[in-house]
Amino acid sequence: MDFSNLHTILRSLYDEMMPLCSDMAGVAQAIAGLGALFYVAYRIWQSLARAEPIDVFPLLRPFVIGFCIMFFPSVVLGTINAVMSPIVQGTASMLEGQTLDMQKYREEKDRLEYEQMMNDPSTAYLVDDAEFDRQIDELGVTEIGTAAGMYIERGMYKVKKAIQNFFRELLEMLFQAASLTIDTIRTFFLIVLAILGPIAFALSVWDGFQSTLTMWIQRYIQTYLWLPVADLFSTILAKIQVLMLQNDISELTNNPNADLDGTNTAYVIFMIIGIIGYFTIPTVAGWIIQAGGAGNYNRAVNNTAMQAGSMAGSVGGAVVGNVAGRAGKLLK
Structure with a gap:
């Protein structure tokens, strides 16, 4: 699934709904x-x-x-969006740069792991079909037990790699789903605030409702900042992964017998942290801009974010636990 297309659809939805402000x-x-x-x-x-x-x-x-x-769509929304747009573009470019680096280092790590196993005759048959066939052909009739052991070890290695790839793809999908959830809620809030913005401005004319104007501006900008904050959060996680990949590449280069199972576990842990951390984005965006009289709104958003984070953590833990249990049964 291409999540970037879904984010683009949300941008188009916002643009299509703006005429309703009129x-x-x-x-x-x-x-x-x-x-x-x-x-x-x-x-x-x-x-x-x-x-x-x-x-x-x-x-x-x-x-x-x-x-x-x-002139609400052009004067108010146009001005705010024009001022905030460079922030979104800047954080998006930062995320794109880190993502490209991560893909490059991941390919380099996979290549070094493959070369490491190919250079060792005891493991080359696990990753190369031609080497496996060659070693099987060299075995005699009396070495059927050795051949059977090679088949079992090769099958176990493939199962292990399949489980690792499944975990990685599952967590990456959940991570992208959390990002899409934040972006969807953000787009919904922005559309509602934009459509009802003229009403908020009109009510601010009346005595006793003057703070409605500043509160609307604060809420709109806070919600708009969810996307830049999410991109920064993703950039930090991508940078952590880049540093981990660089460390793995250094280990593989200097130590031919390096064991990277601990690094793979750390990668899974960071992905789970990232999934849960995504739901703190509304709270972080609330730290950036404040306006008088909006304390109740901030508390409501923070409570919602904390509840969503707790729910995401419990769901993520249940999914990972079930998958780990099944993986353990397969390995047995």
Whole structure:
């Protein structure tokens, strides 16, 4: 499954849903117009009652908000997205660079492992069909037991490699699924915030709801930052894997008898940590930007992220446990 295409579909979905913001502009303008009437009338009456000069500058606030509502997709969303887009592009390029390095080092490690086993006659037949056939042909009729042992060892080696590859592919799929889950929720939140954004702007004209404007901006930017934070998280994990691969390559180069089973176990552990850690991304994004009056929202998002992380950890542990149990039965 190509997860990159699914992420592209989510980007297209966001772009396709943006015109719906204009459908809410009419309702929002009516709400904002009525709020502006009360907002201006109250302050003018208050100044007249106190025999004070009328301060015109604060009275411009409802009209500026009304202008933003009229051109909400281009002025508000366009400006925020244009400012935040370079951050997304920068973190995406960082992730792409680390991923390419990881693929290069993984191919180099596989090549060195293959050469290491081919250089040892006692293990060459495990990875090379021609060498296996040659050694079988050299055995005499009286060495049927040795030939049977070679068949068994070769079969066990293939089963072991198949289990290792299955674990790696399973964890990588779960890791990509966690990334897709975060991106899907992020896209859903952004679409809802964008469509209902004019209503939030209109309500902020009314006295008592002024914080709605800053809270909407904070929530939109926080949600927008989920993708850059996720890319940074993936970049860190990719860098860890690159360092592990470099260490394995160094071991294989300097020590022909190096045993890399411990490194493979560490790789599995880091992948499980990455799957669980993906669900802390909303919390990290909340650390980047804060606005007054949004504490309850942050607590709700953090609690949701923690519950999702706990659920992901329990599901991941159950899946890995079941697979390990089956693998143990196969090896027996």
